[in-house]
Amino acid sequence: MGFFLGRTKIISGLAKPLLLSNRPAFSRGFSSELFVSRLSFYSTEQSLKDAFSPFGEVIEARLVIDKATLRPKGYGFIRYQSEIEAQKAMKAMDGRFLGGRLIFVEVAKPRPEVGDDASQVMGSS
Numbered sequence: 001m002g003f004f005l006g007r008t009k010i011i012s013g014l015a016k017p018l019l020l021s022n023r024p025a026f027s028r029g030f031s032s033e034l035f036v037s038r039l040s041f042y043s044t045e046q047s048l049k050d051a052f053s054p055f056g057e058v059i060e061a062r063l064v065i066d067k068a069t070l071r072p073k074g075y076g077f078i079r080y081q082s083e084i085e086a087q088k089a090m091k092a093m094d095g096r097f098l099g100g101r102l103i104f105v106e107v108a109k110p111r112p113e114v115g116d117d118a119s120q121v122m123g124s125s
Contacts, residue, residue: 032059032086033108037075039063040099045076051098052078056085077108 036048049061063076080086086107094105 030083030087030107031110032081032083033077033079034086034090035075035077035106035108036093037104037106038101039072039074039076039103040101041072041074043072043076043099047099048076048078052089052093055080055089055092057081 043063045061045063048063049058052058052061057080058078059081060079063072065071066073078089080089090105093103096103
């Protein structure tokens with residue numbers, strides 16, 4: 001018998017770490033990857049990189065593309081060299097206009113690993 005306390009499973013008074021995936025856990029709840037939503041459908045990966053590069057070294061700027069139309073879906077991801085650069089960018093760009101649209105920037109949530117039980121990760125029963 002046991003219960004969960006955060007990512008730790010308590011069994012008969014002994015604490016055992018619970019690994020939800022093999023991705024690193026960020027103790028501060030922050031990573032170097034940002035999620036950007038409400039982008040213009042005319043955005044390009046280069047324009048996204050250019051807009052976010054004043055805040056640090058952009059490792060990757062990626063737009064999510066609709067497979068049927070081959071056009072951007074209006075959201076994407078920015079990955080920085082460091083968490084500090086990502087924090088600066090998020091503070092500066094969240095709630096700003098880019099390409100004529102008000103955008104929102106937040107910390108990207110890690111994707112569940114292939115083979116993970118999605119209902120367990122999402123908290124469904």
